[in-house]
Amino acid sequence: QLTDLLQQYATAFRDPMMLQPPEWFKAFIYCEAFLQLPFFPIAAYAFLKGGCRWIRTPAIIYSTHVATTLFAILAHILFHDFSKSELAGPRSLRERLTLLSIYLPYLLIPLLLLFTMLCNPHYKHVEKRKRK
Secondary structure: OHEEEHHHHHHHHHOHHHHHOHHHHHHHHHHHHHHHHHHHHHHHHHHHHOHHHHHHHHHHHHHHHHHHHHHHHHHHHHOOOOOOOOOOOOOOOHHHHHHHHHOOOOOHHHHHHHHHHHOOOOOOOOOOOOOO
């Protein structure tokens, strides 16, 4: 079952946020469900079709939103005192870094997307000038 899999993950990687998410983490989950997930099929269409420059602005919004939420999550993993948590959290620096490595791709991929949207000449806005 999925709940057993979630329990195994949370135990193996000492991730109490998955079993008892703090309120701020729940807010991120709702943002993911209602903002990020609808973006995926739209972005998949735009990138698979190719040549869709209109995806630039939604991709910039998506990637900056995800990166911002991940900075908060990664800071929580690195600096939170998990000794006061009901569920087992990371105790050592090694356990914190292991948990951090699980979340890190969720930061790196949006940053790569943001970099692509901002720096790739294909997605840069080309201003059309009127001829006189």
